[in-house]
Amino acid sequence: MSEHSALDVLQRVFGYESFRGEQAAIIDHVVSGGDALVLMPTGGGKSLCYQIPALVRPGVGVVLSPLIALMQDQVDALTELGVRAAFLNSTQDWQRGREVEQAFLKGEIDLLYVAPERLLTDRCLDLLSRGRIALFAIDEAHCVSQWGHDFRPEYLGLSILHERWPDIPRIALTATATEFTRREIAQRLALDDAEHFVSSFDRPNIRYQIVEKQDARKQLLRLIQQDHAGDAGIVYCLSRNKVEETAEFLCAHGITALAYHAGLSATLRSQNQARFLREDSVVMVATIAFGMGIDKPDVRFVAHVDMPKSIEGYYQETGRAGRDGLAASAWLAYGLQDVVQQRRMIDESSGDEVFRRRLGQQLDAMLSLCEAIGCRRQRLLQYFGQTIEFCGNCDNCLMPPDAWDGTVAAQKLLSAVFRLMNERGQRYGAGHLIDILRGKQTPRVLEQDHASLSVFGIGQDLSEQNWRSVLRQLLAQGFLMVDHEGYGTLALTDSARKVLKGEQTLLLRREVARPAKGSAPRPKPLHPDLPNRAIALYESLRQWRAAVARDHGVPAYVIFH
Numbered sequence: 267m268s269e270h271s272a273l274d275v276l277q278r279v280f281g282y283e284s285f286r287g288e289q290a291a292i293i294d295h296v297v298s299g300g301d302a303l304v305l306m307p308t309g310g311g312k313s314l315c316y317q318i319p320a321l322v323r324p325g326v327g328v329v330l331s332p333l334i335a336l337m338q339d340q341v342d343a344l345t346e347l348g349v350r351a352a353f354l355n356s357t358q359d360w361q362r363g364r365e366v367e368q369a370f371l372k373g374e375i376d377l378l379y380v381a382p383e384r385l386l387t388d389r390c391l392d393l394l395s396r397g398r399i400a401l402f403a404i405d406e407a408h409c410v411s412q413w414g415h416d417f418r419p420e421y422l423g424l425s426i427l428h429e430r431w432p433d434i435p436r437i438a439l440t441a442t443a444t445e446f447t448r449r450e451i452a453q454r455l456a457l458d459d460a461e462h463f464v465s466s467f468d469r470p471n472i473r474y475q476i477v478e479k480q481d482a483r484k485q486l487l488r489l490i491q492q493d494h495a496g497d498a499g500i501v502y503c504l505s506r507n508k509v510e511e512t513a514e515f516l517c518a519h520g521i522t523a524l525a526y527h528a529g530l531s532a533t534l535r536s537q538n539q540a541r542f543l544r545e546d547s548v549v550m551v552a553t554i555a556f557g558m559g560i561d562k563p564d565v566r567f568v569a570h571v572d573m574p575k576s577i578e579g580y581y582q583e584t585g586r587a588g589r590d591g592l593a594a595s596a597w598l599a600y601g602l603q604d605v606v607q608q609r610r611m612i613d614e615s616s617g618d619e620v621f622r623r624r625l626g627q628q629l630d631a632m633l634s635l636c637e638a639i640g641c642r643r644q645r646l647l648q649y650f651g652q653t654i655e656f657c658g659n660c661d662n663c664l665m666p667p668d669a670w671d672g673t674v675a676a677q678k679l680l681s682a683v684f685r686l687m688n689e690r691g692q693r694y695g696a697g698h699l700i701d702i703l704r705g706k707q708t709p710r711v712l713e714q715d716h717a718s719l720s721v722f723g724i725g726q727d728l729s730e731q732n733w734r735s736v737l738r739q740l741l742a743q744g745f746l747m748v749d750h751e752g753y754g755t756l757a758l759t760d761s762a763r764k765v766l767k768g769e770q771t772l773l774l775r776r777e778v779a780r781p782a783k784g785s786a787p788r789p790k791p792l793h794p795d796l797p798n799r800a801i802a803l804y805e806s807l808r809q810w811r812a813a814v815a816r817d818h819g820v821p822a823y824v825i826f827h
């Protein structure tokens with residue numbers, strides 16, 4: 267019976283033909299009283315997973331959501347569909363709060379949105395215990411994770427739901443969780459018996475591109491002008507200053523760019539957000555404060571001019587592109603400075619050793635995505651525990667970068683760091699090290715008499731840009747580390763020894779010489795009808811043939827049937 271009426275509600279109330287993905291299974295499970303932990307990518311349709319059971323089951327569905335600013339919108343949208351919905355939060359006056367409470371007690375509403383801090387008050391707990399509750403939905407459940415980027419301490423109090431109402435089904439939903447976070451959510455919310463519903467995390471319509479950062483703003487401008495003229499997009503920056511500068515820069519070049527960060531007044535923020543949602547081709551330049559809960563289907567690109575702190579954050583942010591299923595890009599410019607800056611932020615962060623180690627692991631995973639030679643999507647999904655071969659729709663699939671044996675280059679660089687420390691007791695940052703390797707007689711080289719070091723000038727075979735790339739990869743792979751004093755000087759790690767002794771060889775990524783263009787050039791089609799996957803397959807076969815020829819000295823042939 268429940269399934270029939272759930273489908274009925276979907277069609278008659280929400281006006282949709284059929285359920286998507288796991289929606290039907292989830293709804294069925296919750297309607298029949300089970301607890302659920304739902305992982306579904308952004309835009310996957312999580313809301314219906316609790317809205318429909320709330321309508322089908324007797325009583326009121328209580329929805330915990332951290333997004334106070336969006337509660338009004340959500341309630342308006344439901345009201346428009348004829349669903350009786352209301353919210354309780356700090357933005358409404360006392361009188362209105364009382365009305366909602368009365369409506370709840372009389373069972374005159376189907377869905378009640380509450381902010382967690384509000385729920386945890388005695389008044390609210392008392393109210394809830396006097397009414398009839400259909401279910402509890404905990405939206406954006408990853409906010410309970412202390413390791414995460416959206417941690418909300420109030421979420422930790424939500425285990426009280428299980429203690430007070432053990433028989434009422436609870437459904438926790440999130441778009442971002444590794445296996446680790448998922449276990450953490452289940453544990454902290456006391457969802458021991460919850461069934462886990464994990465949807466595919468692949469968003470095949472998003473093209474992932476990660477480019478070497480040179481002048482990020484100019485690269486961004488080219489990306490917008492060449493690939494996304496007139497498109498709506500989001501540009502993420504690390505700092506408020508950079509948000510302002512970048513927005514101004516884009517505006518000066520004729521792009522409608524707005525700024526969004528926590529330092530702007532609430533009025534300006536909601537004005538900018540409203541314009542972004544309403545107009546067709548606004549570029550929102552923002553810190554990560556922007557985006558959670560935003561449902562704009564036609565965002566055509568998400569650009570990062572600074573590297574995010576973790577793959578979870580990156581996935582969450584890029585997931586805001588192309589929710590309508592049409593082609594969209596996720597573009598990230600990444601450089602040496604990002605590595606240095608992020609390491610420094612971790613070192614300076616408050617929090618104990620375990621916390622910092624975990625942040626370090628998250629950063630390492632992000633770095634290895636940036637330096638990946640193979641398919642980006644494969645790496646990304648692997649992080650969430652899913653396996654694919656390769657996607658044919660990322661920069662590395664479309665234009666496979668060359669890998670080269672960087673062992674000797676790495677040895678040169680690492681021994682320069684070693685000699686400076688050992689012979690002079692000095693540590694330097696990237697710029698000066700590269701000057702020494704390239705044998706440049708800079709004022710600092712002369713002043714410090716570094717031309718007399720045995721490593722001076724041993725790296726003239728590589729350009730400065732090549733050296734930066736080597737350095738970045740050595741940092742990313744953990745052979746070098748950035749100092750703890752915050753000056754960005756470099757030191758060897760324990761694993762550097764193996765490379766210096768020649769016990770370990772290193773395969774490095776060679777930056778593809780890209781034409782003066784911000785994004786990866788569109789692949790030259792071998793044949794206009796050949797799909798991307800086939801091009802990628804062709805490329806990987808070409809590489810395999812080259813590798814066989816190199817390693818075994820014999821030609822390899824591929825025979826197609």
Ligand code: ADP
Nearest residue numbers: 282284285286307308309310311312313314561
């Ligand atoms: P999420 O919370 O997972 O990010 P939402 O619940 O906001 O996603 O849903 C994203 C969009 O998909 C909304 O516009 C919603 O109306 C739409 N949607 C959800 N389920 C269906 C469905 N079964 N059929 C068609 N559209 C759907």
Ligand code: MG
Nearest residue numbers: 312313405559
């Ligand atoms: Mg949602």
Ligand code: ZN
Nearest residue numbers: 641657660663
């Ligand atoms: Zn790929």
